[in-house]
Structures are given as structure tokens and as C-alpha cells.
Amino acid sequence: MNLHEYQAKKLLADYGVPIPKGKVTSSPEEAEIIKKEISGKAIIKAQIHSGGRGKSGGVKLISSSEDAYDSAKTILGSNLITYQTGPKGLPVNNVLVEEATNIDKEIYLSVFIDNDLGVPIVITSTQGGVEIEEIAKNSPEKIFKTICSPLVGLSPYKLRDISMSLSIPPSEISHMEKIMGSIYKLFIEKDCTLIEINPLVITSDNKIVAVDAKINIDDDALFRHPDLQELNDPTQQEVLEKRASDFDLSYVKLEGGKIGCMVNGAGLAMATMDITKWAGENPANFLDIGGSASEKKIKEAFKIIDDDPDVEIILVNLFAGIARADVVANGIVKAGKETQSTTPIVVTMRGTNSEQGLSILKNSELDITSVEDLASAAKILKNKLSNTE
């Protein structure tokens, strides 16, 4: 689960990490009031689940409360398109109005999990304010990597090494180490998969402030964080992905493809996506219906794919182990009937009750082509695609 910047900053502040003075709001009027409480310049920042907001007009420097009102009015309610959002962008329902920070030194800091080592990693760099991919590309020697331990955490000596690598002014070292320790603690205690503070700023009067912040939480661990569950913002999800997640379906909308995919199992789903490419097209989505989906869930899954305007052919690939092919077939048929779908469907169905499933599909009103396996599916798909061209 992604958090908004203002939610991430609230969490950081709870752990004692200094953040700029400011407030979040959904109304231009309130933005004006918040600015009034801030002496000097302020920043207004669109709250969406995406990076690259600055370059897309989502972050503005404001000098007066009128500025605040005007900027908030412009940004709020708009759909902000960044290089990360896709062409539709994401709706801005809230803006964060904060005092502007006098920057003396910008630091990059992130904590995430190294899957190969199986431990948390802290990445720091003196190149704060720049995106990490860019630092990695242009000045990899400026990336300082610290491996943490599940048993003893982020050791004091490692904090010292990080401080040294960042050339922190001596007077600020102990404060900086305390802040980094707090960030690590938050990472562990709140089941984070990412905390990125970019930049972590040392101000001209030697204060340390987290000027931007990104936090992702492990969805699988939300059960033990009821407080964090409430921070979920469904408006930031793609419409079809939102529908899928309501039904607990693992679905990802992909841009630029025409083949809707419906598969059980993530690996098989990816393999199925891949054969569309072999056939000369691209997948419109990833969809794993999971192991023991109910007919109701299958119905919704089919509707989600069929409702995607990009989808021209649906490819169903089922290798039923836990899943039952007849249940899946029934779900598809019922969904097709309800929506009067005419989309051609290529099906490969194997495993538990697959013969029944296939006969259910064949006896329906749907445009079904049944094939034996993945290789045959690829060939049929290629055929169909060349026919339509």
C-alpha cells in the first residue's frame, strides 16, 4: 500500500523525525488559511500516489495566501499526469501546504528490503533532491549502501559510517543519527517495504527536515496495523484495478495491449501474457484468479477484462489444481450472458474437471475457441490476429 506524502510525514513525525510546518487540505479556502499561519514562502504540493509531481505542475512555490488559494483551486480536482501515472493521470483530492525550507544540504535516504540478502538496506547519498535512478546512473560512487541486521538492526557504528559518508557537520551528527535510527525503527515497526526521504535537508540554520517522503507498507502485513489500513486511498487506483482489488483479484492493467488475459497462477499468467507477444500482440492486463476462486469472483474477473475498452480478444488459461475448471467456466458463461459479451475467447483448460468446464463453455452463446495447450493457444492467437488485420 502506498501512502500519500502527508500521511508519510505524519508517521515520520510520530517517530520524532522533523518535518516542515504545514497542513493538508481539500479546499482552496483552507489552503489560504494555512498559508496565513506560515510566515515567509510556502510550498503547495498535490497529494497523489506518484513521483515526478514537480515537473508536472503538482508542486508550486507560493508567497501569499492569495497565491495559496489560486494554486489550490487549480490543482485540486485536476488529474495530474506524471511520467509514472500513465496517460490518464491521478486525481488530486488533497494538497499539502507547507513552509518552504531553507536548504543548505540535501541528502537522499531510503530504506527498503534487499530480497537476495533477505535484510533491510539503507541507501544514502549526498546527491539529495535527485532521483535515485539518476544518481545510480550518473554518479554511482555517491551511493552509500548499508546492510542492516534482523537481530541488531541498524547498528550505531553503521550510523556513524553513514554520517561520515554524508559529511554531516559535527554539531548535527548525533541528531542525524537519532533521526536515521527513528526512520529505521518506523520501517521495522510498521512493516514498511519502502521509506524514501528525498531530500532530507540540513537547513541553513543547521536543522534537519524531511522535505519529501514516500512510504510503502507491506499489504500482507496490514492485518496487524489497523491504523494504517485507514490510510488507504482507493481514488488513486486505476478504475479496473480498484474493482479487482474489491474482489481480492490480483489484476494489473497494462497499457498498449489488446489481449485480455485470465489465468490461474501468477507465473502461468505471465507466461500467458508472454505468448501474446510471440503472437504479435501485447497483453492488456495481468490477472491471476488465484487458487480457489468462487463463481462470483470469476464473473467479476471476466467482466473486468471485458469492460476494458482495449481488449479485443480474451485468452483464458486454466491449469486447475486447487481451482475447479467447471466453476471457472460457469463464472465466465454467466458473466458473458449478463453483459452480452461478443469478445472472442481462446481457451485452454486443463486439470481438475476440465472436460466439464470446456463443455460448459462450448455449449454457451460465447465465441469460444478451445485449444489443447499454451503452444496451441499462441498459434490460434496469431491466426486470429492476422485475420482481424
Next chain:
Amino acid sequence: MNLHEYQAKKLLADYGVPIPKGKVTSSPEEAEIIKKEISGKAIIKAQIHSGGRGKSGGVKLISSSEDAYDSAKTILGSNLITYQTGPKGLPVNNVLVEEATNIDKEIYLSVFIDNDLGVPIVITSTQGGVEIEEIAKNSPEKIFKTICSPLVGLSPYKLRDISMSLSIPPSEISHMEKIMGSIYKLFIEKDCTLIEINPLVITSDNKIVAVDAKINIDDDALFRHPDLQELNDPTQQEVLEKRASDFDLSYVKLEGGKIGCMVNGAGLAMATMDITKWAGENPANFLDIGGSASEKKIKEAFKIIDDDPDVEIILVNLFAGIARADVVANGIVKAGKETQSTTPIVVTMRGTNSEQGLSILKNSELDITSVEDLASAAKILKNKLSNTE
């Protein structure tokens, strides 16, 4: 550092462990008031750093507020002698007045550190209310031992195993496991070396209550617990031990010996104690002056030994590595002069500056016998002892 029962219970309550309703006080008048707030019977308990209070008159069942006043009046200000305190007993400055608990089931629970395994251990038994040494002797099969992990703590499955071993009523299992988890958390977070709850009671109306509690904190970890440092009660220390601890000397008063020992190093101090036995006597104390003691510290160390009325001969054994023999000798001589000590002193002095040290001692007014090594010291001691008899 030992905590009083009321301090231990306060800590447990902070961690969510239920304790009986009650208050601590140092006045009989207040004891009376506290009892008034408790409906039904109450218990008044002397707060001293020792077990065995019940058998020594330190714990009384009271039914009225007058009872409370009378019992408090009797107990407060007295010196309570138990099988653990030694013949002088310990002063009772506070009493805890608590509601009496309706006991349905008494459980023994303790957490401590297994030095050989290097991990915390939880001991539980259905024989609550009985001392663990007694359970170990009479029904060792009723002791349930759980090994904990520095990485994952006291695992849920282990809590389940403990509950099963204690035959906790099903309705109370989850509550009991939560309480045990909290006790373990306290043990870790507060650097405890012992938490003993005996008994942990399940009441007749199925509530769980810690009816008695003992907590010891690692002295070496007090630096990171300023809140706990304040719980230290110096009135519970032996007078000479108190003086020693004020000077950061490692001193233990031993009952029934006549030979005062002054040594550098704990192992050598024990060995020195042991040779008094070989010589036919017993040591009056353990004293390790440590590695780099100042003259001031040595002076105090000598005075503590010489002020001990049991001491008839002083045995000084110094093997100076970090320590300097001349500093030690000067300290002894100055202390002896100030107190006009006439106690005979047997000295073995080796290592750094030992010749200077010996000459300082020999040139003083003190009754010095200098010997070459531990074996010679033993012989001289034997001689001296047979002469005095």
C-alpha cells in the same frame, strides 16, 4: 538492582499485567485510608528486598481499617528478619496494602537468563505459591522450561505450549498468553535479569492477577534506564556494602568470618578468601578494589574492612597489573593513620611498583607482615591464628 514488590507491580501494570488493587505507604494512617477504599479483606505486606516475608510476620491478612492501622504500625519501622536477610534483617520503610485475591489456581512463572545457553528462559509450574527450589526438589516434573530466542522472542507456539502445560481454562488462554507475552517484553525492554511472579493467580471469577512479584534489573544496564535508577533503595543494603557501593567498590559482607580481605581482581579475591579457610578461619568479606583504584578509594576500602567489628586480621593481596602497588600502599597507610588502626595486616604485593608499595607499608605505623605469595600468606595466617587462640 532489586526492586520492591510494589515497584515491580507498578512496572508490570505499565505493561498491561493485572495486579491487585492497592497502594504503598509509609504511614499507618494512610494504610487505614487505603484499606477503606478496598471492599472485603486486604493484605498488608512489608516492602523489603527479601523473600520469605510471609513466614517472618511481614505479610498479614486484615479485615478492617483498624487492622490496617495496627498492622502497619507494627510492621513499619521494624527490621524484618527472614531466612534470606541475615541476622540483622532489613528495615521496613513501606508497606503495600492490597485487596485480597480469591484464588482458584496458582501458577509459578519466572523469566531469567540461562548463562550457558545465553538466552532468556521462562519457567512455569502449576505449583504456584511454592518456592521454585522446593518445586525443583519435590516435584521437578511439574517444572516447565521454555527456551526463548534473541531473534524472535517468546514465540506464539511456545506460549501455546506453556498454556497447555498449565491447563489454563480455554476461556482464559488468549488472555494468559497476552500477559505472558507482556511479561517477556518487560523482561527484554527493561534489561531485567529476573522476573518472578509467584503466584500468578487465576481467581475464582476467572481473572488473572499477579499476586506477588519480584524483579531484578541488570546493574550494568541501568545507564539506559534513568527511570529505573530512581527505584534504587539504599536502605535495603548492608551498611558496609552501602558505603562500598558509594565508592564503586565491589564488596560483599560475609557472615561468620574474621579475616578481612582486600584484593585486586574478583578471582584472586575469591582465591584469597579460600586460603583463609585452608588456614582454619573464614573470610569476613569479599572485596575487589578493581583495576585502577585511586588512593581515595583505597582509603575507603581499608576503612570499610577495618570498621567491620568481625575483622581480626586483614589480608591484602595485590597483583598489580593495571593497579599500582604504591598507590594502594599509600591509601592503606593514610587510612590506618586516620583511624589509628591496630589490626594486624598480612600483605602480599606483586607487580607494578610493588617494591615501593611494600616499603611504604613497612615504614608506616601499621602492624605489617609482608609475604612473598599466596601460599606463604596462607601459612603466616595459620601461624597468626594459632597464636591468637
Next chain:
Amino acid sequence: MSILVGNDTKLLVQGLGRDGSFQTSRMLDYGTNIVAAVHPRRQGLYFEEKVPYFSSVTEAVDRTGANTGIIFVPAPFAMDAIIEQIDAGIDLIICITEGIPIHDMIKVKAYLKGTDSKLIGPNCPGIITPKSRTKIGIIPGNIVRPGNIGVVSRSGTLTYEAIAQLVKNGYGQSTCIGIGGDPIHGISFTDTLKLFEQDEETKAIVLIGEIGGSKEQEAAAFIKSNVSKPVVAAIAGQTAPPGKRMGHAGAIVTGKLGLASEKNKALENAGAHLVESPAYIGEKIKQILS
């Protein structure tokens, strides 16, 4: 012969809820030697009148000599079940459970170090050896055949696909093992390759990777210097865009190494026989071995 499991396997099952019970029946049907079931409140009872229940893993191990354990316990409690099996001295632990918090797996991984236990999974279909009829997990018993191909995969159903292709082309399997789709998991590709290389019964190996992480590159390095048997490799997810998680928690491209193309390149350089699409695994094996 087979790897990791076989005639000596004595299986203990933990987590007998709806799915766990269903799968345990299937394992019994297949012929797996299940010696114990663990459930805190069923001590003294029997699963399907055959398998005795015990209230703790340690007791089950003490009483039955179980050396292998499978876990169907729900995700919030799965870490504890793995720890319990490690503590009880189980040699091989297979965790089927999906959705275990990644911070829990960090602890499990650290806890495993310095013990003799091996972990397969989590979020995996388990392991099956057709010859000894040992099925531990959820790989359908009716799709496998005894034979000489070792199969290792991060995926579940894609493994079934590969097995079906092998059978269609006339090849049975020595052992099939799904190492799981989670980013932090137990036994790796490399561990499995090492065992297949040593296993006399295995003549060729099928390795099915996917996007995310760099375990396929690690496997490639190992193949290059340590594997003499032919390896057919397939990587799923070449059409997956970066930054999007494809179902499996581990299947997300976060850096260059996570790309299917990079993994393909590494495996090809290591001398593995790469298939263009996972649809042609069976044909590739046939092409190589005949």
C-alpha cells in the same frame, strides 16, 4: 533417486483448515507417507482415521520421527509455524502459505541460519517425486510421471504447464520443486541445481524463472561453473512493465537485473538452453535429449 524427498520421507502436516485438509487428502491419495498431523485441540484424534493428531510439532516429532513438515497455516501465523518446525528439528520444511509479511520472512531467513533445517517456499506448490510417490504440496499428482527430468520453478501453475509439456513429449520427472514466488524464500535455484547435478536419476533440468530479483543470474553463474547436465530455462514476464507487481510478491522489476531480458542473457551466457516462450519447454527438452 530423487532430491530432498523420497522413500525416507516421514511427513508431518501443520495447518489443517479447509484447504490444508483437502490437500492432505490428495497427498494421502497419491501415496505420501504422512505420519503426523498437528492441531492444538485435536490430540488423540486421527485425520481420515489414518494420521494421528498431536498438539505440538515437537511432540509429533518425538512420537513419530517425522523428518519433513508441510505448512498450510494462514499467513499471519505461518512464521510461527516455520519457527516451531525448525525448533523441533524438522529437516525439510515446505511452506505452501501465500501472503506472509515480508518482515516475517526476514526473521525466518535469519532464524534458519546456523540450523540444519531447509525451507521450501513459502508461497509455493511444494515438491513431488513420482517414482517414490511422494507428493508434498499441491502439484497435481495425476500430471506427473516417473522419469529423468528435474524441474525447478518460482511458479505454481506454470510448473504444471511445464510438466504437462514434458509428459506430452514423452519425458517423466525425477523431482519437481516449486521454490515459491515470494521475494524472500528458502531453498534457491542454486541449491536445487546443486542437488539435481548430484542426483543420478536426473538427466536434464528445467528451470523456470520469472521477472524480479536476481536469483536467476545467481543460478546462471552456478550453472556456468558447476552444472554439467543440460539445463532448459524459461523466464516468465517479458511483457511485464517495470514497477508493477505481477501477482507474486517477488515478480516486480525494480532494477535492471529484474528484467526478463537480463535473466535470459545471463542464462544463455551460462550455457543454458533458453526457450523463447514458456510454451516450448517440452519441445526443447526433446530436441536436446533425442
Next chain:
Amino acid sequence: MSILVGNDTKLLVQGLGRDGSFQTSRMLDYGTNIVAAVHPRRQGLYFEEKVPYFSSVTEAVDRTGANTGIIFVPAPFAMDAIIEQIDAGIDLIICITEGIPIHDMIKVKAYLKGTDSKLIGPNCPGIITPKSRTKIGIIPGNIVRPGNIGVVSRSGTLTYEAIAQLVKNGYGQSTCIGIGGDPIHGISFTDTLKLFEQDEETKAIVLIGEIGGSKEQEAAAFIKSNVSKPVVAAIAGQTAPPGKRMGHAGAIVTGKLGLASEKNKALENAGAHLVESPAYIGEKIKQILS
């Protein structure tokens, strides 16, 4: 030959406060090969114009090849120093620091598992081998002599006492090692006995235990089945009452096994030569070896 340290030792010193600096001078005086000193703010400087300072242990190891580390760091920071040395791959870590919180040592002990580092101490006098003139710690260099007796002890000054007795009776030492007075410590009696047994230069072993814990019993069991060389043993603390801590955190009798009499019995049964009092260690060695 000697055990654990010798001609190959390249020592790194961490914690150069007043006492640490003093002891480091003594080690240099004795002839110890000190290659690096670690201090966060002295990079580029030299200790006594001889030993280069580095700001971290890892850097010191990278630059000097240090394989042994000694720690004089104050107790609140000592755990971190040990972890830093383990992480830097130091083979043998000697921690002199006294008063480390026991919960810190629980973590250190767990952290050591699965690494190749060995720890001596904490709260110990260190180790010395007279022949190679390698003194790591605070055992006075002027009291030891090269020879064939291995000395291992939980105590500091009592070790010096034993050494002095050996020298007085004409016996030098192969290696003297203090394993420390804390209840949770690194290298044990048993580890040391194993090394002395294998060491050709060591002809006899002096073991000095004390009350508390059961490590002497563990040593006795090891002696019984694995040590062929004569062992002279002494236990300090026979006059200590139960429940009272005698200076060392570990020197407290909390159970029957912690009693001096129990330890004596175990060692005697194992065939060790027990001395009635620690005053007669030298004489006992002479009696056995001549």
C-alpha cells in the same frame, strides 16, 4: 606454536581512551604486532607515531589485513564494537571491557553464530603467548615466560598468580588465556582445552575456574573423553555463600551446579589434578611433570 594468536597475528585496537591507550603502549612494548587503531575522529594520525588510525574497523581491515581485534571500548558501546569487528570479518576478537549489559551479550552471542569470528571475553585479561611475544590484553608481560604450560582461567589477577607460581617452579607458558568473568562469554573452557590438546607445544594445562554456572562441568566432561594431556584444576570461591555475587557477574551460586565443591568433584572424576587451594597450582604442576 601457541593457540589462537602467534606470529601471524595482526592486531587492531579499538577504544583508545585513557586505559586503552595505556594498555596499547604496553602491548607495543612487549612486541605485539599492532597494525591498526580505530578512532572515528583520528583518521590519518598515528598512535605513538607507529600505528595508523582509521575511522572504521572495515577500513582498517581493508587497508592493513588485521585479523585480530582488541576492544577497550566503554561498556555501553562495547556490543556495537564487537558487532563492527564481526561484520568486518575479524577472526579473533578480544573484548577486555567489563560491565557490558547481559542483554547485549545475549545479542552478541546470537550474532556470532553462523560467522567465522571467535570472541574472547568480555571482562577478561586477554591472551598472551610469550614465545611469539604476542600480548593482547592486560596480562603483565613481565610475569610470563616461554614454555609448555597452557593456562586458561575465568579470572584476571588469579591468572597472574597462577603464572607467577608456574614461573617460580620453573615452568613457562605456551599460551595464557583469560576467558572472562561474565556469565555470557565467547570462547569457553572446552574450546580452549580442545586447542591446547592439539597444540604440540603445550605439555600440560592449568584450568582455573570459579563458582557460578556449569562451564567447569562442561570442561570436565570434555577432559574425560578428549584430553590426554595432564590438567591441573583450581576452583576459586569455595568460601563464597550462595546467592551473593563475588565481583564477576558470573561468580554467583544460584544452583547446586554453581558450587565450588560440585565443580571440584566433576573435574576430579574427569581425571584432572585438583589443587586444594589456588595457592598450590605451581607446586602441583611440578609434582606431575617432574
